[in-house]
Amino acid sequence: MAGTTGDAGTRRDFLYVASGAMGAVGVAAVAWPLIDQMNPSAAALALGTSEIDIASIQPGQQIVFKHRGLPLFVRRRTPAEIESARAVDVNSLPDPLARNAALPDNAPATDASRAARPEWLVLIGVCTHLGCTPAVSTPQQPQGEYGGWLCHCHGSAYDTAGRIRKGPAPTNLAVPAYTFMSDTRIKVG
Amino acid sequence: MRLINLSRNLALGLGLSLGVGLLMSGSALAADSATARHHPKEVEFEFEGPFGTYDRGALQRGYQVYKEVCAACHSLQYIAFRNLADKGGPEFSEAQARALAAAVRVPAEPNEQGETVDEKGVPLTRPAVLSDKLPAPYPNENAARANNGGSLPPDLSLMAKAREDGVRYVYSLLTGYDEKAPASFHVPAGKNYNPYFEGWAIGMPKPLNENGVTYSDGTKATVAQQAHDVVTFLAWTAEPKMEDRKRMGFGVLIFLVTLAGLLFAAYRKVWKDAH
Amino acid sequence: MSGPSTYNPKSGIEKWIDSRLPLPRLMHDTMSTFPTPRNLNIWYTFGGILTFCLAVQIVTGIVLAMHYVASANLAFGSVEAIMRDVNYGWLIRYVHANGASMFFLAVYIHMFRGLYYGSYKAPRELIWIIGVLIYLLMTATAFFGYVLPWGQMSFWGATVITNMFSAVPVVGQAIATWLWGDFAVGDATLNRFFSLHYLLPFIIAGVVGLHIWALHVPGNNNPLGIDVKSPQDTLPFHPYYTVKDAFYLVCFVILFAGFVFYEPDFFGNPDNYQPANPLVTPPEIVPEWYLLPFYAMLRSVPDKLLGVIVMAGAILTLVFIPWLDTSRVRSCRFRPLMKQFFWAFTVVCVILGYCGAQSVEATAFGIPLVWVARIATLYYFAYFWLIMPIVGLIETPKKLPASIAQSVLGDSAAKPAE
Numbered sequence: 001m002a003g004t005t006g007d008a009g010t011r012r013d014f015l016y017v018a019s020g021a022m023g024a025v026g027v028a029a030v031a032w033p034l035i036d037q038m039n040p041s042a043a044a045l046a047l048g049t050s051e052i053d054i055a056s057i058q059p060g061q062q063i064v065f066k067h068r069g070l071p072l073f074v075r076r077r078t079p080a081e082i083e084s085a086r087a088v089d090v091n092s093l094p095d096p097l098a099r100n101a102a103l104p105d106n107a108p109a110t111d112a113s114r115a116a117r118p119e120w121l122v123l124i125g126v127c128t129h130l131g132c133t134p135a136v137s138t139p140q141q142p143q144g145e146y147g148g149w150l151c152h153c154h155g156s157a158y159d160t161a162g163r164i165r166k167g168p169a170p171t172n173l174a175v176p177a178y179t180f181m182s183d184t185r186i187k188v189g
Numbered sequence: 190m191r192l193i194n195l196s197r198n199l200a201l202g203l204g205l206s207l208g209v210g211l212l213m214s215g216s217a218l219a220a221d222s223a224t225a226r227h228h229p230k231e232v233e234f235e236f237e238g239p240f241g242t243y244d245r246g247a248l249q250r251g252y253q254v255y256k257e258v259c260a261a262c263h264s265l266q267y268i269a270f271r272n273l274a275d276k277g278g279p280e281f282s283e284a285q286a287r288a289l290a291a292a293v294r295v296p297a298e299p300n301e302q303g304e305t306v307d308e309k310g311v312p313l314t315r316p317a318v319l320s321d322k323l324p325a326p327y328p329n330e331n332a333a334r335a336n337n338g339g340s341l342p343p344d345l346s347l348m349a350k351a352r353e354d355g356v357r358y359v360y361s362l363l364t365g366y367d368e369k370a371p372a373s374f375h376v377p378a379g380k381n382y383n384p385y386f387e388g389w390a391i392g393m394p395k396p397l398n399e400n401g402v403t404y405s406d407g408t409k410a411t412v413a414q415q416a417h418d419v420v421t422f423l424a425w426t427a428e429p430k431m432e433d434r435k436r437m438g439f440g441v442l443i444f445l446v447t448l449a450g451l452l453f454a455a456y457r458k459v460w461k462d463a464h
Numbered sequence: 465m466s467g468p469s470t471y472n473p474k475s476g477i478e479k480w481i482d483s484r485l486p487l488p489r490l491m492h493d494t495m496s497t498f499p500t501p502r503n504l505n506i507w508y509t510f511g512g513i514l515t516f517c518l519a520v521q522i523v524t525g526i527v528l529a530m531h532y533v534a535s536a537n538l539a540f541g542s543v544e545a546i547m548r549d550v551n552y553g554w555l556i557r558y559v560h561a562n563g564a565s566m567f568f569l570a571v572y573i574h575m576f577r578g579l580y581y582g583s584y585k586a587p588r589e590l591i592w593i594i595g596v597l598i599y600l601l602m603t604a605t606a607f608f609g610y611v612l613p614w615g616q617m618s619f620w621g622a623t624v625i626t627n628m629f630s631a632v633p634v635v636g637q638a639i640a641t642w643l644w645g646d647f648a649v650g651d652a653t654l655n656r657f658f659s660l661h662y663l664l665p666f667i668i669a670g671v672v673g674l675h676i677w678a679l680h681v682p683g684n685n686n687p688l689g690i691d692v693k694s695p696q697d698t699l700p701f702h703p704y705y706t707v708k709d710a711f712y713l714v715c716f717v718i719l720f721a722g723f724v725f726y727e728p729d730f731f732g733n734p735d736n737y738q739p740a741n742p743l744v745t746p747p748e749i750v751p752e753w754y755l756l757p758f759y760a761m762l763r764s765v766p767d768k769l770l771g772v773i774v775m776a777g778a779i780l781t782l783v784f785i786p787w788l789d790t791s792r793v794r795s796c797r798f799r800p801l802m803k804q805f806f807w808a809f810t811v812v813c814v815i816l817g818y819c820g821a822q823s824v825e826a827t828a829f830g831i832p833l834v835w836v837a838r839i840a841t842l843y844y845f846a847y848f849w850l851i852m853p854i855v856g857l858i859e860t861p862k863k864l865p866a867s868i869a870q871s872v873l874g875d876s877a878a879k880p881a882e
Contacts, residue, residue: 015455016703019710022448029444033552037527041549046271046320056301239726267544343738346544350729351737387747427737430547430554437555438725445718452711459707463502463699 055184071125085111085161100175127151129169229357248279251422264325267346271319277432290317340392349427361385363416366395499698501686507577509712517567524560534658539614558728565731568754582794583685589786608661615736689794697868756820764837790856798862
């Protein structure tokens with residue numbers, strides 16, 4: 001091939017590199033819409049908040065709602081359950097952080113920072129190990145040794161504040177951002 | 190706007206040969222029958238052309254016209270209240286959009302007892318939230334027809350794209366009620382004369398009247414102004430991403446032309462010795 | 465693929481791979497050193513452009529299928545959700561919809577180029593026939609795809625096209641019902657069309673592989689239509705044709721982008737923004753522009769079965785072209801008589817397209833278009849079955865140049881060019 005030496009060669013090399021680089025930029029720019037289209041659509045994002053009526057939940061009972069496609073645990077705790085959650089030394093927990101969307105990331109996993117109103121525990125019902133829904137413990141049918149939840153997939157056991165106590169799950173069950181609109185109604189998200 | 194209406198867009202260039210063949214199509218289509226609809230009025234809108242954008246004021250006023258006039262009979266099923274706050278749309282603030290939603294009641298989900306109607310049999314409703322779609326005026330097609338003398342008021346979400354030269358079509362239709370029917374044309378009972386409608390006899394009575402709405406921004410609500418506003422609004426409901434599209438297109442074309450220039454130089458350079 | 469490979473693996477890894485799976489060798493021989501006639505013009509860049517179009521349609525199509533719902537009740541709304549709520553959904557859908565038109569625009573240029581330069585003649589008959597097969601698969605895919613948005617034109621287009629099969633004697637109605645999976649176009653039809661619309665592009669990609677494989681045996685034809693005689697007649701594909709193809713591809717993409725961003729509904733029909741209504745037929749049923757010529761032929765024949773036969777025959781005829789052309793020379797550049805018939809043929813195709821877009825009763829200059837379409841249809845068939853064989857025999861071609869190099873470089877081609 002002719003012209004690979006001297007100025008002509010340099011200029012040609014420049015044109016190659018410049019158009020090649022621009023082509024690469026173009027391909028990268030095209031890739032983004034093709035990737036981003038898989039993210040939640042505007043319609044999915046708009047469904048981010050749910051209003052939930054909790055009037056019918058009895059002490060010691062949990063009702064599961066659906067929020068953003070995930071199970072949302074709302075548990076009305078008995079005084080004994082609250083007491084057992086408060087008795088735990090936070091520093092002895094596998095995960096000492098609150099994991100509460102309404103609190104700073106470094107808030108400690110005290111019972112108060114897990115449940116804004118002690119009677120009501122609101123959690124995303126997704127085991128932090130691999131995403132199964134843990135089974136809730138009741139006096140008639142205990143699940144795990146800590147009175148909270150047991151995930152049957154791989155044996156993670158949670159206490160009555162939804163904190164991980166035993167098993168492969170790395171963190172406490174997540175607390176979503178929610179507010180009480182009245183004593184019987186909460187807004188999640 | 191479309192291939193069958195090529196004359197307007199010949200400059201865009203599909204190639205001359207194809208163009209010439211289709212250029213005549215407009216004239217051939219027109220003379221089909223005696224009551225073929227008139228050509229839409231020649232009006233211009235801010236959102237037309239490669240750099241055109243929607244007039245925010247017109248969009249917000251247009252929503253008001255839709256809500257106070259059109260919504261009595263026409264649904265807008267693909268628009269949610271959250272869209273009213275979308276960028277490139279009417280751009281109400283989120284608080285305004287929330288308030289607009291809350292002022293409208295939509296069918297409620299079944300209550301705790303599983304009921305969907307109250308003790309009098311009236312369907313349960315609740316205030317709308319941002320994620321709700323705009324409610325339809327009638328529960329189903331039969332109800333819509335029964336209330337409109339057998340005619341079905343179509344959904345308006347896509348109207349500006351679902352007719353040939355749609356925006357001008359809707360504008361002409363809304364402002365076309367004052368023309369006198371030719372003596373030879375008999376307007377059927379329950380219908381109204383409108384030469385911009387196919388067949389000239391339309392079920393919809395004249396929808397827009399002088400000062401039929403009261404604009405909060407002080408704009409004088411002439412029929413032409415209301416038509417302009419609601420047509421702008423409907424153009425947006427049909428093509429809500431138009432501003433994004435044109436803006437991105439401008440960048441893309443500049444990029445491509447630059448790349449083509451570089452490649453042309455490289456092409457000339459490479460081929461210099463080969464000829 | 466033709467001739468000995470010039471691939472020379474440089475590193476140990478390349479040698480290791482080459483001795484086990486000679487894929488780098490294949491790429492090198494077909495895309496880098498492949499000897500390509502040095503006189504290919506702009507019309508020869510459309511093969512690359514078509515490959516690009518196919519890739520664009522497959523990529524955007526896979527993405528759209530992630531959001532589309534193939535259900536008579538939900539399809540229209542799911543397309544609107546793509547246009548409104550999916551991130552960049554409007555862009556992806558407009559690229560896909562306009563991409564179909566750009567694909568056909570490119571394929572028609574590619575086919576007319578082949579016709580003009582005699583690229584179908586020996587030894588390239590199979591390339592041409594495989595190409596006709598690709599074109600058939602493309603039309604089927606485009607038809608299935610057009611049904612999916614489930615607008616008025618989708619629905620009634622599907623109804624009209626599938627009803628053509630009912631023209632077949634005795635079993636016709638049974639075939640139509642079998643295609644529908646119901647007594648009319650409906651949910652079952654939509655689902656199977658979606659399945660096929662997703663499948664066929666991959667089959668097209670496979671057949672395109674055969675098309676290119678077959679091309680690399682004899683190598684490219686060229687505007688002179690004469691064979692490559694010496695290495696001086698050719699240039700290595702890279703960098704000469706890679707850079708040329710890239711330039712023209714980007715020019716094509718500029719046109720493409722112009723439609724997507726500034727006239728996205730240019731090729732569309734307003735009726736398809738109305739949801740399908742099985743009870744109301746739109747006043748005029750028009751297929752997409754790329755099928756209009758065949759649609760005009762169908763309508764120009766007053767008999768149902770005969771109309772379908774004529775339309776199918778128009779495409780099937782293309783398969784026989786390599787043997788219908790009796791000329792000694794390939795390129796119309798050296799065929800003064802055939803060149804005129806060729807351009808007349810091109811005009812006739814455009815006229816057919818125009819007739820197909822008009823209503824059945826339309827006239828032009830007082831002449832019923834149906835008669836214009838009849839005469840044009842007649843010319844279409846005569847061009848292949850009469851003009852091609854006869855002109856090939858009676859025509860005296862112009863003198864062919866001695867070689868490609870001599871034609872391009874002048875007599876100085878005698879000295880080594882490289």
